[in-house]
Amino acid sequence: MADGRQAGTWSVTVDKDLRPSYYDRFRCLAAGCKLSCCIGWNIAFNKKDYLSLKRQDASPELAERLDRALHRLRNNGDGSQIYAEFDMSDGVCPLLRDDCLCALQAEKGLDALPTVCKVFPRVEHYLPAGYLERSLTPACEGVLALLWDMPEGVDFVSDPLPREKWRKLTLEGDTSLIRYFAEIRELCIDFLQDRRFPLPRRILLMGMVLRELADGEKDIPGWLIWSRSMAETLASGGFPEEPEQEKLLALFMTDTIQMLNRLKTHDPGLKRIREDVLAGCGMSFTGGNRATLRIAPYREARERFEKNFGDREYFFENLMVALLFYLNILDLTSAETLWKSYVNFCNLYAFYRFMAVMSCREGSAGDTEELFRTMVYVSRSLVHNGFRRADLRDELFQNDSATLAHMAVLLCG
Numbered sequence: 001m002a003d004g005r006q007a008g009t010w011s012v013t014v015d016k017d018l019r020p021s022y023y024d025r026f027r028c029l030a031a032g033c034k035l036s037c038c039i040g041w042n043i044a045f046n047k048k049d050y051l052s053l054k055r056q057d058a059s060p061e062l063a064e065r066l067d068r069a070l071h072r073l074r075n076n077g078d079g080s081q082i083y084a085e086f087d088m089s090d091g092v093c094p095l096l097r098d099d100c101l102c103a104l105q106a107e108k109g110l111d112a113l114p115t116v117c118k119v120f121p122r123v124e125h126y127l128p129a130g131y132l133e134r135s136l137t138p139a140c141e142g143v144l145a146l147l148w149d150m151p152e153g154v155d156f157v158s159d160p161l162p163r164e165k166w167r168k169l170t171l172e173g174d175t176s177l178i179r180y181f182a183e184i185r186e187l188c189i190d191f192l193q194d195r196r197f198p199l200p201r202r203i204l205l206m207g208m209v210l211r212e213l214a215d216g217e218k219d220i221p222g223w224l225i226w227s228r229s230m231a232e233t234l235a236s237g238g239f240p241e242e243p244e245q246e247k248l249l250a251l252f253m254t255d256t257i258q259m260l261n262r263l264k265t266h267d268p269g270l271k272r273i274r275e276d277v278l279a280g281c282g283m284s285f286t287g288g289n290r291a292t293l294r295i296a297p298y299r300e301a302r303e304r305f306e307k308n309f310g311d312r313e314y315f316f317e318n319l320m321v322a323l324l325f326y327l328n329i330l331d332l333t334s335a336e337t338l339w340k341s342y343v344n345f346c347n348l349y350a351f352y353r354f355m356a357v358m359s360c361r362e363g364s365a366g367d368t369e370e371l372f373r374t375m376v377y378v379s380r381s382l383v384h385n386g387f388r389r390a391d392l393r394d395e396l397f398q399n400d401s402a403t404l405a406h407m408a409v410l411l412c413g
């Protein structure tokens with residue numbers, strides 16, 4: 001390889017962190033949060049947290065709440081990570097008090113909470129880019145508010161880690177792509193933030209260059225240079241002719257409505273959004289019947305969306321950058337997994353875009369509150385459900401729809 005990095009076993013010492021700059025500004029909205037993470041979805045945790053909750057030395061009131069709240073999950077693989085959950089059958093965590101504070105935290109302190117509650121919406125991972133990467137999920141209203149307030153775009157900051165947090169990562173097998181993880185991801189984020197193009201074209205540009213790697217390009221340093229020069233060429237007017245967007249819209253609608261239809265859920269918040277959006281499209285699915293596709297309601301919602309939020313494209317750029325980073329989307333294990341991860345990213349974009357537009361459906365307020373409500377529940381249903389994301393992505397592969405041409409469909413809405 002041009003810069004001497006060889007395939008095979010590869011080690012990197014992680015001695016610094018990397019985080020979007022808004023990470024440090026995050027504060028829970030607490031009682032001001034309209035979409036509390038204690039309401040409307042599943043909160044599952046591991047065996048250690050379950051046992052710790054069971055053994056709490058609690059006041060009678062807290063003990064009664066804990067008793068109602070704890071629900072052991074069975075038939076869940078080895079059960080070690082998803083061992084139990086809080087009973088959300090009423091749609092609300094039984095530990096949530098009327099004053100919107102957690103009864104467990106109020107009485108026993110932060111350390112008594114299961115890890116998922118303690119860290120939400122934060123996550124951190126040691127990654128082969130050589131960083132301990134810290135990020136925030138867009139499934140939190142407070143995080144969306146931060147992304148909303150960043151018209152200048154997302155930037156990243158890094159600090160050295162204390163010695164006790166250093167870690168050596170060793171990778172084996174075909175490491176020819178993964179050892180360029182930092183450079184490849186940086187290129188993708190630069191493309192996502194290249195405001196010379198509309199956002200869907202930036203994502204398409206990502207696909208055009210990643211396709212070369214997926215097709216077996218081995219000279220990664222040469223590919224990085226070529227990719228950047230490609231962006232320059234396209235910026236000076238060389239982007240392929242815009243396909244007839246309206247003709248693609250029916251395909252886009254078919255894909256996204258199928259995704260929505262597959263998001264069957266018991267979570268009351270998501271269920272309501274799903275039903276509202278399906279009704280807004282003039283559709284409902286009952287008893288496995290196929291509904292007739294209607295495009296006009298989407299077009300009308302899109303007009304309203306452009307009117308209300310046309311100046312907020314930076315928010316969707318920030319959201320996609322946040323997702324790429326938070327989900328560690330680029331899977332550079334192999335050329336095949338790389339393409340799968342790009343397809344997954346386009347799927348996410350399509351679904352977020354569809355749902356964002358439909359937040360302006362006829363009869364809805366079409367305001368920021370409704371947009372955030374929709375974005376939070378899309379995030380909770382997809383970002384926090386890897387099986388669901390894989391399922392939606394694999395469907396495209398099964399239907400021979402995982403091509404670059406079909407990605408243009410997913411990006412046309």
Ligand code: SF4
Binds near residue numbers: 033037120121141143
């Ligand atoms: S969703 Fe975010 S802002 Fe709202 S209560 Fe949870 S952590 Fe706080």
